[in-house]
Amino acid sequence: xxxxAGRRLAASIPSLLIILVGMFLxxxxxxxxxxxxxxxxxxxxxxAQLTAELRAFYGLDLSxxxxxxxxxxxxxxxxxxxxxxxxxxxxxxxxxxLPATLCLMTASLSFAFFFGLLFGVIAARxxxxxxDTVISTLGLVFYATPxxxxxxxxxxxxxxxxxxxxxxxxxxxxxxxxxxxxxxxxASHFVLPTLTLGxxxxxxxxxxxxxxxxxVLTLDFVRTARAKGLDETRVITRHVLRNAxxxxxxxxxxxxxxxxxxSVVVESVFSLPGLGRLAYEAVVQRDLNTLLGIVFISALLVxxxxxxxxxxxxxxxxxxxxxxxx
Amino acid sequence: xxxxxxxALMTSAAIAASVNAPxxxxxxxxxxxxxxxxxxxxxxxxILNPSLQASTGVYIVGGKIQEPLVDLDAAGNPTACLxxxxxxxADGLTITFKLRQGVTWHDGKPFTSADVQFTAMEMxxxxxxxxxxxxxxxxxxxxxxxxxxxxxxxxxxxxxLLLRALPDLGYVSPRHIYEGTDIRQNPANTAPIGTGPFxxxxxxxxxxxxxxxxxxxxxxxLPYLDRVVWRVISDRSAAAAQMxxxxxxxxxxxxxxxxDLARLGHDPRFEVTTxxxxxxxxxxxxxxxxxxxxxxxxxxxxxxxxxxxIPFFIENFLNADYAKPGTGPIPSVSxxxxxxxxxxxxxxxxxxxxxxxxxxxxRRGAGGVRFSLRLTPAPWGEDIALFSTFLxxxxxxxxxxxxxxxxxxxxxLRTVYNDWNFDLATGWHQYRNDPAVSTTVWYxxxxxxxxPWTNQYGFSDTVIDGIIDAAATELDPAKRKALxxxxxxxxxxxxxxxxxxxxxxxxxxxxxxxxxxxxPRWGSSSWHDLWITS
Numbered sequence: 001x002x003x004x005a006g007r008r009l010a011a012s013i014p015s016l017l018i019i020l021v022g023m024f025l026x027x028x029x030x031x032x033x034x035x036x037x038x039x040x041x042x043x044x045x046x047x048a049q050l051t052a053e054l055r056a057f058y059g060l061d062l063s064x065x066x067x068x069x070x071x072x073x074x075x076x077x078x079x080x081x082x083x084x085x086x087x088x089x090x091x092x093x094x095x096x097x098l099p100a101t102l103c104l105m106t107a108s109l110s111f112a113f114f115f116g117l118l119f120g121v122i123a124a125r126x127x128x129x130x131x132d133t134v135i136s137t138l139g140l141v142f143y144a145t146p147x148x149x150x151x152x153x154x155x156x157x158x159x160x161x162x163x164x165x166x167x168x169x170x171x172x173x174x175x176x177x178x179x180x181x182x183x184x185x186x187a188s189h190f191v192l193p194t195l196t197l198g199x200x201x202x203x204x205x206x207x208x209x210x211x212x213x214x215x216v217l218t219l220d221f222v223r224t225a226r227a228k229g230l231d232e233t234r235v236i237t238r239h240v241l242r243n244a245x246x247x248x249x250x251x252x253x254x255x256x257x258x259x260x261x262x263s264v265v266v267e268s269v270f271s272l273p274g275l276g277r278l279a280y281e282a283v284v285q286r287d288l289n290t291l292l293g294i295v296f297i298s299a300l301l302v303x304x305x306x307x308x309x310x311x312x313x314x315x316x317x318x319x320x321x322x323x324x325x326x
Numbered sequence: 327x328x329x330x331x332x333x334a335l336m337t338s339a340a341i342a343a344s345v346n347a348p349x350x351x352x353x354x355x356x357x358x359x360x361x362x363x364x365x366x367x368x369x370x371x372x373i374l375n376p377s378l379q380a381s382t383g384v385y386i387v388g389g390k391i392q393e394p395l396v397d398l399d400a401a402g403n404p405t406a407c408l409x410x411x412x413x414x415x416a417d418g419l420t421i422t423f424k425l426r427q428g429v430t431w432h433d434g435k436p437f438t439s440a441d442v443q444f445t446a447m448e449m450x451x452x453x454x455x456x457x458x459x460x461x462x463x464x465x466x467x468x469x470x471x472x473x474x475x476x477x478x479x480x481x482x483x484x485x486x487l488l489l490r491a492l493p494d495l496g497y498v499s500p501r502h503i504y505e506g507t508d509i510r511q512n513p514a515n516t517a518p519i520g521t522g523p524f525x526x527x528x529x530x531x532x533x534x535x536x537x538x539x540x541x542x543x544x545x546x547x548l549p550y551l552d553r554v555v556w557r558v559i560s561d562r563s564a565a566a567a568q569m570x571x572x573x574x575x576x577x578x579x580x581x582x583x584x585x586d587l588a589r590l591g592h593d594p595r596f597e598v599t600t601x602x603x604x605x606x607x608x609x610x611x612x613x614x615x616x617x618x619x620x621x622x623x624x625x626x627x628x629x630x631x632x633x634x635x636i637p638f639f640i641e642n643f644l645n646a647d648y649a650k651p652g653t654g655p656i657p658s659v660s661x662x663x664x665x666x667x668x669x670x671x672x673x674x675x676x677x678x679x680x681x682x683x684x685x686x687x688x689r690r691g692a693g694g695v696r697f698s699l700r701l702t703p704a705p706w707g708e709d710i711a712l713f714s715t716f717l718x719x720x721x722x723x724x725x726x727x728x729x730x731x732x733x734x735x736x737x738x739l740r741t742v743y744n745d746w747n748f749d750l751a752t753g754w755h756q757y758r759n760d761p762a763v764s765t766t767v768w769y770x771x772x773x774x775x776x777x778p779w780t781n782q783y784g785f786s787d788t789v790i791d792g793i794i795d796a797a798a799t800e801l802d803p804a805k806r807k808a809l810x811x812x813x814x815x816x817x818x819x820x821x822x823x824x825x826x827x828x829x830x831x832x833x834x835x836x837x838x839x840x841x842x843x844x845x846p847r848w849g850s851s852s853w854h855d856l857w858i859t860s
Contacts, residue, residue, distance in 0.1 A: 030736070030737060031733060031736070031737035031745070032733075032739060032741075036737075036740045036744075036778075037735055037736040039739055040735035040738070040778070041735075042380065043380070043382075043455070043756055043764075043779075044455065045457075045458070045764060046777065046778075047777065048776070048777060057510060085370075085372050086372075096531065097532065148561075152567065155567040156567060159571045160567055166571075167567050168573065169533065169573075170533060173533075173536065173555050173557070268560050268561040268564070269563070269564045270564065271533075271557065271558060271559045271564060271568075274532075277532060277560065281370070284734055285736070
């Protein structure tokens with residue numbers, strides 16, 4: 001198992017390098033640099049000497065290959081560089097933003113996974129019944145709704161009209177909550193974003209789970225289990241579920257990355273200080289170091305999640321561990 | 327948030343019930359102490375110190391913490407702030423400011439002329455955008471005593487120009503914090519220390535900024551508010567929802583979608599207005615690249631202007647409350663400089679446009695097309711996106727095919743002002759109280775390549791250059807006004823640039839606020855007299 005993990009990690013290093021270099025070159029193609037972006041914020045009025053000073057200040061006076069090599073050399077030393085928009089080390093900036101993204105990601109993935117599983121099983125057990133129809137239709141609606149629209153409508157309903165939940169932000173400002181009150185306060189701010197981000201994924205999970213259940217239910221060992229005289233609940237939980245879960249676990253690994261990207265919209269709508277918004281800001285402001293730092297950290301996160309998924313596979317299906325570990 | 331949602335609901339109901347009460351009743355209210363002002367902060371800035379960066383995004387925060395030498399009063403005239411009085415020598419080379427006594431920085435140190443000297447020489451003259459141009463001929467600031475700052479210029483500086491520039495370009499920073507440091511990297515840039523009514527407390531990037539009441543503020547017993555909180559909300563629709571939920575009380579500088587502003591304007595809990603933004607007018611621009619021989623021909627430029635029905639556009643896409651047809655680079659709210667005599671104009675006249683294009687030798691070819699142009703719109707402002715599409719369709723009618731090239735902020739500035747890779751560009755010209763600050767640079771020859779919002783258009787008009795230079799050092803206000811009328815006449819006559827519309831920013835206010843929008847640069851001002859009803 002560990003050899004497999006090691007192989008996986010080794011294989012991800014070249015792809016990480018390709019992503020970083022590609023990103024660096026791609027951003028060179030975008031017209032304008034971070035000083036242009038700063039000028040746009042300033043509303044002009046900077047003289048030539050000032051802009052030349054600023055370009056030197058941000059290290060833009062070097063050639064593109066020199067800057068790329070500098071960047072990679074620093075990366076080898078585990079230095080992500082300095083962010084031009086935030087005026088601090090990129091590592092600090094990303095660490096400040098990571099908690100919001102991780103909270104949102106974990107909460108939405110768990111929400112989507114748990115309810116996707118539940119509704120998928122219900123729909124499969126009552127296939128073509130009214131429960132199945134309701135669940136499948138709702139799933140389609142969630143899947144087809146753009147998340148920014150869903151988020152805005154949730155704000156209008158729950159924050160503006162009902163006033164049950166806060167409209168945005170990560171916590172109440174200046175209330176000085178501590179301990180459990182602070183946790184509850186932050187949790188209340190995450191309810192709507194989690195639902196918004198999670199619903200699309202819930203729709204996917206429930207469809208996959210339903211299909212997978214239906215397939216497994218027709219297999220021979222299920223008939224054997226029933227013939228043994230096991231009751232239906234035992235058959236589902238002990239025999240069918242475990243086998244039907246495999247595609248779900250695969251999806252989680254794939255979607256951890258998608259969720260990092262999908263959170264740009266949700267973070268903007270709910271004013272959450274996460275990595276998605278930081279990445280967007282970094283592109284608009286041409287803050288290359290920050291953007292590459294985010295790509296780097298996100299790639300690490302995705303690799304980590306996939307590593308966990310691999311471990312989980314082995315638990316769910318011992319054959320996998322035998323085949324690859326041997 | 328210091329108020330509960332229930333309280334917010336009840337107050338909004340109370341306000342809804344009292345909207346019919348006469349305005350006079352409001353005027354008699356006694357200001358309430360306490361309360362938290364919450365502000366929509368749409369675009370995060372790299373720094374918050376207005377001595378180093380002149381832009382509304384910085385003033386909206388830094389303007390409450392730091393103060394300028396001179397501010398604008400309700401009528402838009404220069405009024406004392408950190409400077410109590412000023413006088414100029416007859417030759418315009420020496421301008422003396424008497425400073426306010428008993429002012430202290432937020433860290434307790436006294437405010438003196440040494441701070442003014444340091445800020446003027448090291449920040450306004452060297453780093454501050456627009457400041458570097460205004461203070462180009464500032465030689466020295468002498469400090470004969472702690473409350474006197476004497477500005478020495480090597481060329482005459484019109485007192486009126488300096489006083490109109492200083493509310494934006496005259497914020498003072500503490501010398502003892504900045505001296506001997508790398509000014510660009512000083513931590514005070516994002517944690518400013520000033521003399522203003524609010525003390526900086528905390529900045530959580532991507533979330534909020536907090537400033538608390540300054541108990542030692544020089545205006546006795548002010549400010550009324552306990553705290554100001556700026557909430558970072560990048561999504562415009564989400565900001566509108568937070569406005570409705572009472573999480574923000576003020577959204578400045580047209581930061582909401584036009585449709586949301588129109589909707590909030592009909593809600594009795596809110597006021598959507600241009601009031602308080604008269605000091606930040608802008609004109610829309612149509613910029614021509616003279617390097618394209620088609621556009622170097624004045625008949626073609628005139629034809630383009632004649633082909634656009636501006637009143638129709640304003641009526642159908644914008645709103646006459648905040649937009650009107652432009653008459654030149656100096657907007658009509660600038661009473662000191664707006665020319666009284668009529669200036670050359672190019673009203674909508676499609677037949678004339680067609681005739682001019684025919685005369686210029688551009689006959690319609692296959693499919694009725696005369697020629698094609700690339701239009702690069704600036705990415706800020708909904709009106710610019712709308713206007714670029716309107717331009718495209720209007721010009722189609724006279725046989726000009728327009729391809730729209732959309733870019734983001736950095737890309738737009740680089741492509742238009744550095745690479746000159748455009749035919750037409752459209753965006754905003756921000757007028758800053760005096761044409762010498764940010765207006766004449768659009769016309770004057772000799773701006774270095776790459777300087778945004780300057781003449782990068784490939785024309786060099788010696789007549790207009792002469793007028794601009796004469797006006798910049800003319801000391802007699804009446805003569806300066808006459809020179810700027812000549813400037814507009816020449817600019818419009820040659821149609822070097824076209825200013826099709828002039829606009830004011832829209833602000834959205836929660837009506838629980840009092841004393842809001844009471845000066846022409848209110849969003850940038852210090853809010854020392856702002857208060858909130860309970």
